[in-house]
Amino acid sequence: MNPLVRVVPNGTARHVLGRVGQAVLVLWAAYTVAFGVLYGLPGDPAALIAAGGDPANSSATPEQVAALRAQYGYDQPLLVQYLHHLGAAATGDLGVSPRTGPVAASLAQALPATAQIAALGLVLSVVVGGGLALLATYVRARWARQLLLSLPPLGVSVPTFWVGLLLLQGFSFGLGWFPAFGNDGFSSLVLPAVTLAVLGSALIAQVFARSLRAEASAAYADTARAKGASRARVHLRHTARNASLPTFTITGVLVGQFLAGTVVTETVFSRTGIGQLTATAVGTQDIPLALGVVVLGATVVVTVSLVVDLLYPVLDPRMRRTGRAPRRPSADLVAEAAR
């Protein structure tokens, strides 16, 4: 330990608390922006409700609309409405949709279906993407390597709905292996999850393969080779562990994306779930429901990135001491101080 370094107390606990505080702040900001956009939009939500979503054909009297306006609090100033809803949201009450009832209950009902395909999609993404990257950087034959490395960019660039339709065409209508739509049983999960995994595994493979190639030329890999380690050992024990660190971050992003944004996939496969709820909320201009979906999405993304952040030190011992990447005032000074 460098004698020049004074230890000023406190440690991990404060880091964790600080990080949780940041997460709450992000959540609040997401809620506020979404509220501002949804409630600040021109248009009369009460008239919409009265018309059942189609103001052109409204038969409601102005008195009925006014009553609805008072019932949902739309006659209050925006700030009052905001504080009221924020306070309720903080206790888990996301308001009531005039069409579907309590928003929290709708979300809770839709979440399991989405979580199922998200989980399966994530497992497939990690296994297929990770395996592809490991294989592509291990094979010696140039053509095979080039071929394998060209798959991820392909997977990233094909549109999700097209992949979904192709899978439906092939495996449901053609071979009849899996149901084309619906929410019943494991077999109905497979095609939507595969659709998600095409994008997910491609992203993971891209990031992982790039890191693997960079790490393979690192000096410590040469040290391992000079020990007499086999190629496979260098690949799996040394470079893969280091290369998995950036991949871990990408995987966290995927979790958020899968849980919060499966609109296209759920629509293609006619599944109920968060994505379908999102489509409904937007289509019917259901403001409380739309806000609820935004809050759920923000919560998932913020929570996942919080977990990723807090898990990082477990994977990378360099993060343990300081709790974050050592790149503040000067990396040299930090390195010197750590001696």
Place this chain on the structure above:
Amino acid sequence: MTLTTPRAAAEHDGHRSTPEPRTGQDRLLAVRGLEVGYRRARRTVPAVRGVDLDVAPGETVALVGESGSGKSTTAHALLGLLPPTARVTGGTAVLGDDPLLPATERGRRALLGRRTGLVPQDPMVGLNPVVRVGDQVAEVLRIHGLADAAEARERAVEALARAGLDAPEVRARQHPHELSGGMRQRVLIAIATVAEPALLVADEPTSALDVTVQRRILDRIAELGARTGTGVLLITHDLGVAVERADRIVVMKDGLVVESGPARQLVAEAEHPYTRALLAAAPSLTTRPLVEARPLPAAGASQEQEPLLALRGVRKEFALPAGGPRRVLTAVDGVDLTLVRGETLGLVGESGSGKSTTARIAARLLTPDAGTVTFDGEDVTGVRGERLRRLRRRFQLVYQNPYASLDPRQRVGASIAEPLRAFGLADRAGRAARVAGLLDRVALPGEVAERRPAELSGGQRQRVAIARALALQPDLVVLDEPVSALDVSVQARILELLVELQDDLGLAYLFISHDLAVVRQVAHRVAVMQSGRVVETGPTEAVFADPQAAYTRELLDAIPGSGGPAGARR
């Protein structure tokens, strides 16, 4: 042991003669006609062109040359560590009775780590950052099935202790980032020696380390070699290190062996002009100060003359990143320095001594937490904004790494003209003329202005960086390790250029270096820093001849060939 290598064969046009036959027992490594080529755009560019090399058991052979000489490529080829773009195109290598080249991958792998050990160049990146160092040492034994897991762990701790790490049980459980550069190099030595190999290949094992650490590491390698009768192949660019450490020296240039022989004989009777040039340029061996030839700008001037730059009681702290325990690093702790016009002050110290922070404060890139900075009689400690910008014209910086300090996309001429443009000096034509003049000043041809940095050598790039620093006609140039990234012969020419520029333009230099030998060549006065404080300051010759501080003496002893404890070995 055969010490007489046929010198006559070491002619300029390639060294192809068959070395003297050796008997079976005293030959450990025998390399014959090794050829390595790099694939570049469908052509194969030769990097090693027929190298013969022998190492006997217990013998230390130094392979010396500048970057591009093929010395590292030779070592990497032997250990099968060539990058994918390189290929062995000819020759053989035998380790004892086992073929090393050509060999099957499996055959070579069985030798690597068990019969050979590698101490790589840069300890900061040579260890796997996510694996405990004890496990990294034990892995060698596990790969070759020399021990079970528990025994391997024990022997790893023993190897760490032998490599000179204190508290090896604790160290074994730590990760590389928790260890200093010197400690990491010891871990790498433990990895290389844990299986008690017959041949140790040390590839510039100390060039990334401070001098005092460097000496201890080289001592340790020598001890371990002597203990087990291990042959050592020492790759180095520093002939001073080679002379001090090796039994025999092999000098390489452009992929060929130009000269080889017993170390002391080679120094005394070097025949090849290149060897003589290397000897002349090796800073650790030269005693000729470049600034001796001219009078000091008014002897004892620093006391009488108004100083150009004065630091008084300067102090700087850095908060280390939050999250973990909050810590504060005192990088500079009450430093006083003065510098007069036309003078060079050498600021020496090891990494972490605070010399770079001091330089950054002197150049007003950092504001000190306490103390004052006076430039040309004006207190500039808290100067900011437009005044600071105007002040910037008068002091300039030249950085250590000329590969990183020039914008790779900008043409050299534009880089040099940038300060002129920034201060709105001269129009386009005037700037072009100034650039041409500056390039001429640093002895580069004018057409260099149209090239990009990637097309220039390290020495040429550093000349460009110097030209850029001179563009605004500064009074003070802060040189932060300006030659440490360069080959020795290039180093010497850059130092000569700096001295010449100083003479002509009356520049003051604040010259930062960890290399005392370099400082001795160019500095009028020296300040030695340790742990954020100046421990000794005085005229260069006085400090070198009669160092007062214990730390200065330690630094001086550590210079290879200084005749200090290590030098007294032979």
